[in-house]
Amino acid sequence: MHKQSIGIGLIGFGVIGSQVAKVLTEKAEILADQVGCPLVLRKIKVIEQDLTKPQINEIGRQYFTTDEDEFFSDSEIDIVIELMGGESPALQYLEKALSNGKHVVTANKEVIAKNGAGLLRMAHQNNVGLRYEASVGGGIPLIAPFQYELVANKINGIYAIINGTTNYILTRMAIDGIDFSTALASAQRLGYAEADPKNDIEGIDATYKLAILTSLALQSEVKPDDIYHEGISRLSASDFRYARELGFAIKLLAIAKRKLNTIEVRVHPAFIPQDSLLAKVDGVYNAVLVEGDLVDKVLFYGQGAGPLPTSSAVISDVVAEARDIYLNVKNHFQIKLNTGVVIRPMSEIKTRYYLRMTVADRSGVLSQITKVLGDHDISIASVIQKEADKVNQTAEAVLMTHPAGEKAMKQALEGLSHLEVITEIGNFVRVEA
Ligand SMILES: NC(=O)c1ccc[n+]([C@@H]2O[C@H](COP(=O)([O-])OP(=O)(O)OC[C@H]3O[C@@H](n4cnc5c(N)ncnc54)[C@H](OP(=O)(O)O)[C@@H]3O)[C@@H](O)[C@H]2O)c1
Numbered sequence: 001m002h003k004q005s006i007g008i009g010l011i012g013f014g015v016i017g018s019q020v021a022k023v024l025t026e027k028a029e030i031l032a033d034q035v036g037c038p039l040v041l042r043k044i045k046v047i048e049q050d051l052t053k054p055q056i057n058e059i060g061r062q063y064f065t066t067d068e069d070e071f072f073s074d075s076e077i078d079i080v081i082e083l084m085g086g087e088s089p090a091l092q093y094l095e096k097a098l099s100n101g102k103h104v105v106t107a108n109k110e111v112i113a114k115n116g117a118g119l120l121r122m123a124h125q126n127n128v129g130l131r132y133e134a135s136v137g138g139g140i141p142l143i144a145p146f147q148y149e150l151v152a153n154k155i156n157g158i159y160a161i162i163n164g165t166t167n168y169i170l171t172r173m174a175i176d177g178i179d180f181s182t183a184l185a186s187a188q189r190l191g192y193a194e195a196d197p198k199n200d201i202e203g204i205d206a207t208y209k210l211a212i213l214t215s216l217a218l219q220s221e222v223k224p225d226d227i228y229h230e231g232i233s234r235l236s237a238s239d240f241r242y243a244r245e246l247g248f249a250i251k252l253l254a255i256a257k258r259k260l261n262t263i264e265v266r267v268h269p270a271f272i273p274q275d276s277l278l279a280k281v282d283g284v285y286n287a288v289l290v291e292g293d294l295v296d297k298v299l300f301y302g303q304g305a306g307p308l309p310t311s312s313a314v315i316s317d318v319v320a321e322a323r324d325i326y327l328n329v330k331n332h333f334q335i336k337l338n339t340g341v342v343i344r345p346m347s348e349i350k351t352r353y354y355l356r357m358t359v360a361d362r363s364g365v366l367s368q369i370t371k372v373l374g375d376h377d378i379s380i381a382s383v384i385q386k387e388a389d390k391v392n393q394t395a396e397a398v399l400m401t402h403p404a405g406e407k408a409m410k411q412a413l414e415g416l417s418h419l420e421v422i423t424e425i426g427n428f429v430r431v432e433a
Helices: 015-027 028-033 049-050 055-057 068-072 091-100 107-126 141-147 162-174 180-189 204-218 238-247 306-328 367-376 407-419
Strands: 004-010 039-045 079-082 103-106 155-161 249-257 262-273 285-292 294-303 351-359 380-389 394-401 422-431
Touching: 004 306, 015 028, 015 039, 015 055, 015 306, 015 380, 028 039, 028 079, 028 306, 028 351, 039 306, 049 055, 055 204, 068 091, 079 091, 079 306, 091 103, 091 107, 103 107, 141 204, 155 204, 162 180, 162 238, 162 249, 162 285, 204 249, 204 262, 238 249, 238 351, 238 380, 238 422, 262 351, 294 306, 294 422, 351 367, 351 407, 367 380, 367 394, 367 407, 407 422
Parallel strands: 004 039, 004 079, 079 103, 262 422
Antiparallel strands: 155 249, 155 285, 249 262, 285 294, 351 394, 351 422, 380 394
8 A cells, every 4th residue: 555645754954955955845736746746744852943034824834843853753753854953963863863763964065974884884773874975966867876776886086176166266266367265265165165164174074075985886894084175275276287287187086996896085176177177167067977888987077066956956855765764665775884994004105296386496496306206216307497486596497207205205204304405385185197
């Protein structure tokens, strides 16, 4: 006997929550056709201050509650959609929902990145579903492709631009030649960056998303703390000028690479060739390039955030779960834990490097730099030297190295910092080509 309707409970009525409630109401008929029976919004759990929001009246005041017990004890709720964000108390809410036998849909990357494997186990034990398509890449389908469509592949690499805020900032710096703080202020004015932008600009948000994707791709538990991360605030307008001159774009890349029995997982700014697909991903757009042994390369591209694209992903999860409930199908995804995965320490990775320094504008400087690099087995592929300051007689020296080990590069940078002819080491950026 099929269910007559499927009850929905929503936690959080912010940017995404209010949009999801709106879509559930406005598209009720279409969604019912897709599922086989109506999706009925039963309750929305909010905190006190949300009750003053004008959209509450559009949805109907009777749906809203601030009472946790009232929400979780509602036996008419089949699917709980969590859209409040943050780790706590969202994690406790998800655990409560799952252990009460509710199916769960969430957009919460932090909770899933840190606790995804445990929550999936809990869902399995309680014979319910846990879906999180919106947690990575907003409206871009990414979780389902990794869980289902790409499973025949051994995934060898993921190269992703998965933070719209930083991609907007880097695009403005590249196109308009402005510095980091001006571009950040512009992103904040336009609502692309939060008042406290730390999680985005320091690459933390990207580590959550990379942890989720890598865990699925490698069927293992990769946690955000396993991922090396570096933000974008050290980049200057001059780095973008030199990058262009050398044929590169600069992007904040989230990278997972399989190397024999080890994987590299890292988030940092990277020089990438100007003619590569990812170099053309501008503004708030996201893209994820996946390399699999059967498919070769697959590129996912689209809007990685915002209420409309994100609600698309949330609702698609709700419909998928509701179809299973309606048809009485137990189709719950499990991560089969592969314990043999070893994360390669950052000190052991090997890349090419871009290096920008302010140096004394006199002869013999380059040979001193070459000597320090050579002592660490680092050879130079190309050099640009430009007069920087006539009065102080300094020049800007930009080097591209051949592939070198990270440990050797860090030691060489330490050695260079002691050279009297170097006034400042402006920046160094890894090259992914
Ligand atoms: N915004 C996007 O484009 C986007 C894209 C992809 C994924 N996501 C994810 O979607 C989730 C929601 O994001 P959002 O942008 O909608 O955030 P948001 O606008 O801050 O909304 C979250 C809402 O939940 C409320 N809340 C906090 N604690 C609560 C509790 N205990 N019970 C009920 N409500 C509570 C918050 O109230 P206060 O503000 O008063 O604390 C806020 O109104 C997050 O996990 C986020 O990472 C967002």
